[in-house]
Amino acid sequence: SSELTQDPAVSVALGQTVRITCQGxxxxxxxxxxxxxxxxxxxxxxxxGKNKRPSGIPARFSGSSSGNTxxxxxxxxxxxxxxxxxxxxxxxxxxxxxxxxxxxxxTVL
Amino acid sequence: xxxxxxxxxxxxxxxxxxxxTCAVYGGSFSGYYWNWxxxxxxxxxDWIGEINHRGVTKYKPSLESRVTISVDTSKNQFSLRVSSVxxxxxxMYYCARTNSGGSFGDFYYYMDVWAKGTTVTVxx
Numbered sequence: 001s002s003e004l005t006q007d008p009a010v011s012v013a014l015g016q017t018v019r020i021t022c023q024g025x026x027x028x029x030x031x032x033x034x035x036x037x038x039x040x041x042x043x044x045x046x047x048x049g050k051n052k053r054p055s056g057i058p059a060r061f062s063g064s065s066s067g068n069t070x071x072x073x074x075x076x077x078x079x080x081x082x083x084x085x086x087x088x089x090x091x092x093x094x095x096x097x098x099x100x101x102x103x104x105x106x107t108v109l
Numbered sequence: 110x111x112x113x114x115x116x117x118x119x120x121x122x123x124x125x126x127x128x129x130t131c132a133v134y135g136g137s138f139s140g141y142y143w144n145w146x147x148x149x150x151x152x153x154x155d156w157i158g159e160i161n162h163r164g165v166t167k168y169k170p171s172l173e174s175r176v177t178i179s180v181d182t183s184k185n186q187f188s189l190r191v192s193s194v195x196x197x198x199x200x201m202y203y204c205a206r207t208n209s210g211g212s213f214g215d216f217y218y219y220m221d222v223w224a225k226g227t228t229v230t231v232x233x
Contacts, residue, residue: 030216030217030218031211031216031217033217033218033219033220035154035220037154042203042223042224042225042226043154043203043205043220043223044223045219045220045221048210048217048219048221049210049211049217049219050211050215050217052210054221084153086153086154088154088219088220089218090142090207090218092167095170096169096170097159097167098144098156098159098167098169098207099156100146100153100154100155100156101153102153103153103154
């Protein structure tokens, strides 16, 4: 079982907003980072730290955190946002320092 | 712009040793953690382990007895070896860089650079 818990799948209408959540105790002390993966491709970082976006990631992607829950929000979802989204957290003080959530499949209707 | 390029054998027999290498181009090797991650067909991302430029390693506990990650700083490369492979080790294998930022009480890590991946199949 993953130490970070994500919903398996969510769907969103084109142009609407969707929130993906990630829960885990280590998120109380460290920010999660979020990755988008499309079929046959390597994961791509979309959000890290306190709501930071790498260069080239659209502003419709945003992140937030509260207690043991991290969230990724896509505001105005586009067809190209369809894919799998994984949260990740590194805590070097524990026996399993790096974990990924099991992933959330986002379908844009 | 930092790029990672990985290579290694893609087809193994059970009990053989998996060996992959990842080269870092266009950036510093020090100051980061360098990771191996795998993804079985149709499943999620599974962290295997990491190494820094000093050779300090951390492994996923359930794999630690079979996994070795090493570094060659003269070549800006790091490598993965997994011994005694079985069909359960069949997966896409990725190398990736862990970067960090923030300050005390507001620290964060993230994997900002990934290689394209290598498909490894274990079959008799």
